[in-house]
Amino acid sequence: MSENKTAVDALVDQMLDQNPRQREPREHERFRGDYPIVVRGLENCFGEQKVHEDLSLEVNRGEILGVVGGSGTGKSVLMRSIIGLQTPSAGDIEVFGRSITDARPDEEIGVRNRWGVLFQGGALFSTLTVGENVEVPLRQFYPEMSTRMREEIARYKVILSGLPEEACSKFPSELSGGMRKRAGLARALALDPELLFLDEPTAGLDPIGAAAFDRLTRELKETLGLTVFLITHDLDTLYEICDRVAVLADRQVIAVGTIPELLETDHPWIDEYFNGPRGRAAQASQARAGG
Numbered sequence: 001m002s003e004n005k006t007a008v009d010a011l012v013d014q015m016l017d018q019n020p021r022q023r024e025p026r027e028h029e030r031f032r033g034d035y036p037i038v039v040r041g042l043e044n045c046f047g048e049q050k051v052h053e054d055l056s057l058e059v060n061r062g063e064i065l066g067v068v069g070g071s072g073t074g075k076s077v078l079m080r081s082i083i084g085l086q087t088p089s090a091g092d093i094e095v096f097g098r099s100i101t102d103a104r105p106d107e108e109i110g111v112r113n114r115w116g117v118l119f120q121g122g123a124l125f126s127t128l129t130v131g132e133n134v135e136v137p138l139r140q141f142y143p144e145m146s147t148r149m150r151e152e153i154a155r156y157k158v159i160l161s162g163l164p165e166e167a168c169s170k171f172p173s174e175l176s177g178g179m180r181k182r183a184g185l186a187r188a189l190a191l192d193p194e195l196l197f198l199d200e201p202t203a204g205l206d207p208i209g210a211a212a213f214d215r216l217t218r219e220l221k222e223t224l225g226l227t228v229f230l231i232t233h234d235l236d237t238l239y240e241i242c243d244r245v246a247v248l249a250d251r252q253v254i255a256v257g258t259i260p261e262l263l264e265t266d267h268p269w270i271d272e273y274f275n276g277p278r279g280r281a282a283q284a285s286q287a288r289a290g291g
């Protein structure tokens, strides 16, 4: 046991030598405000097409916020705006109390390494193994970290995401769709984020795989204290794990609240979505499960 402890101590010492910034106890770095994400008056245009107009949203710390809306309503564009990959034509976005919209893309704002992203479709590097994929953000943000430590952390994240250890040496093309999602999740968790963005994480998974992924998301949120921005079309996911749901329509977030609160609103899209055949089935299954 004591040998293990020494090895761990050595690793931590090495980490601190290489990244003096990390001498700050993690506790003090963590965001303590109420809203890790605040969006105000957001506008996004592509040529003539206005995707968002005066869109506002606050995400509560520690919640899983489900984000729903018809295809093409701008859910992914909203996520890309929040993580600074899409420059809005108007509006302000703050993440952890820092403005994303005022910063230049290359500017050090000290928050880019505090979130993890699972892009729609996975977006894994096909020429890298799963383990190497997870190492990418580590290499990017901690260039001096030793290869051995990077590999160790990557291996741990792969296991944390529910994949067998052997998956580390596999290429994305050798994995099933569900495993690729988990590999993407492992990469999103590489930097111990406080904030996790998931774009359609259960799309294309079989119902059992989707439910397992949902449980994993919930467990990670609870054990790691994450805030999760979860774009989904999956009604079961909304009922099972989301604390609140934000609805995108008409270029804005037209409603945000718990599902019972949303059912109180009388917007036709919300009504159709939750009270249509699929919405009712998800509701019934939730009631059967006693949730």
Ligand SMILES: Nc1ncnc2c1ncn2[C@@H]1O[C@H](COP(=O)(O)OP(=O)(O)OP(=O)(O)O)[C@@H](O)[C@H]1O
Binding pocket: 046, 051, 069, 070, 071, 072, 073, 074, 075, 076, 077, 078, 120
């Ligand atoms: N880079 C881009 N250039 C031009 N138009 C874009 C770009 N990215 C998104 N759009 C347009 O913005 C709109 C919103 O796209 P977005 O990908 O956010 O939709 P979404 O709500 O995520 O849909 P889905 O549920 O199908 O994933 C779409 O009409 C899309 O064509």
Ligand SMILES: [Mg+2]
Binding pocket: 075, 076, 077, 120, 199
């Ligand atoms: Mg999308």
